[in-house]
Amino acid sequence: MSAIDFYIRVVKSLDEIEAPYMIVGAFAGLVFGVSRATFDVDILVDLQDDDFVKLSSKFPLPRYYADPEMMRNSVQLGIMFNIIDTEEGVKADLVPLTREPGYDVAFERRVRRTFSDTDGNAFDAWCAQPTDIVTGKLKAWKEGQSSKHPTDIYNMLVFSLSGFSDLKIDMDIVSKEAQNLGERTFNLWNELVARAQTEIQNRP
Numbered sequence: 713m714s715a716i717d718f719y720i721r722v723v724k725s726l727d728e729i730e731a732p733y734m735i736v737g738a739f740a741g742l743v744f745g746v747s748r749a750t751f752d753v754d755i756l757v758d759l760q761d762d763d764f765v766k767l768s769s770k771f772p773l774p775r776y777y778a779d780p781e782m783m784r785n786s787v788q789l790g791i792m793f794n795i796i797d798t799e800e801g802v803k804a805d806l807v808p809l810t811r812e813p814g815y816d817v818a819f820e821r822r823v824r825r826t827f828s829d830t831d832g833n834a835f836d837a838w839c840a841q842p843t844d845i846v847t848g849k850l851k852a853w854k855e856g857q858s859s860k861h862p863t864d865i866y867n868m869l870v871f872s873l874s875g876f877s878d879l880k881i882d883m884d885i886v887s888k889e890a891q892n893l894g895e896r897t898f899n900l901w902n903e904l905v906a907r908a909q910t911e912i913q914n915r916p
Contacts, residue, residue, distance in 0.1 A: 715802045719753035720829050722795055722804040723837050729766040732758040733806075733838055734822040736815075736848055738864055740839035743825045744879070745871025746864045758809040758819065759787055767795075775799050818844035823879065842868055843882040847889045854897045862904060869908035 719739075726733045737754035738746050759767070764780035764787075771778035777796040783806075786793035790811040796803040809819060822838045829835060840848070846865050853861040872881040883905070890901035 714830060715804075716753060717830055718797055718800065718802045719755070719804045720827075720835070722806070723753070723755065724835060725767060725770040726755075726757065727837065729763060729770070731760070731763040731767060732819075734815075734819055735837055735839040736818075736845060738860070739827075740825075741842070741845050741849075741864055741868055743827065743839070744842040744845065744877055745868040747867055748860070748863070753804070755804070755806050756809055756812060756815060756819065757787075757806050759783065771795050771797075815844075815848075818848075842872060842877065842879055843885050846881055846886050850886070850890055850893055850897055850901060853900065854893050862900060865901075866904050866908055869904060870911055873908055873912055 723733070723735065734740075734756045735753060736756055737752060738748065739753040761784070764783045767783065768778045768780040775798055777798060783793050785791075787808040787810060790808055792805055792807050792811065794803045794805045809815060818840050821841055821844070823841055824836055825839050826834050826836050827839075839845075846868055849861040849865050852858070868881065871877060886901065887898075890898045
């Protein structure tokens with residue numbers, strides 16, 4: 713089982729126990745124009761007290777490590793925690809909403825979308841809206857300067873501006889967020905918008 717397959721299993725388990733979660737990052741962006749071969753599955757969770765045992769029961773010992781008390785303590789402290797498949801040597805990291813309070817609004821407006829697993833099987837999951845995915849990627853770029861984030865943002869812009877999605881990027885919201893992140897991030901955003909608009913205009 714690959715790490716992506718394991719993440720997807722965790723997502724499906726969260727759905728089965730009806731625990732609040734949201735996929736963010738590049739995997740969420742797949743349904744909004746992101747196109748690359750490798751990506752992480754970033755899962756934000758807002759687990760309630762009875763969710764810890766339910767989730768743990770989906771990944772029982774001895775094969776899995778999913779301790780409910782560890783999960784509970786991590787959520788209370790706002791610390792990322794993981795579920796581990798000891799046989800396959802893969803793990804899924806889950807980020808409690810208490811660690812990322814800035815995502816409260818994004819979490820409230822999360823949307824249901826259909827994804828495909830590595831075998832091509834469709835499944836539905838909760839994910840962030842494209843506006844919030846782009847904003848998150850601008851924040852990540854400011855922190856690490858990784859080139860993957862501008863590429864993802866550019867692809868999402870082309871997808872949105874071309875009218876391929878019923879949920880479009882809110883350009884005003886992202887522009888304000890980019891400006892708040894500083895001059896370099898704001899300039900990057902404006903450059904990506906200009907490039908995307910030029911590509912669409914130059915299409916035959």
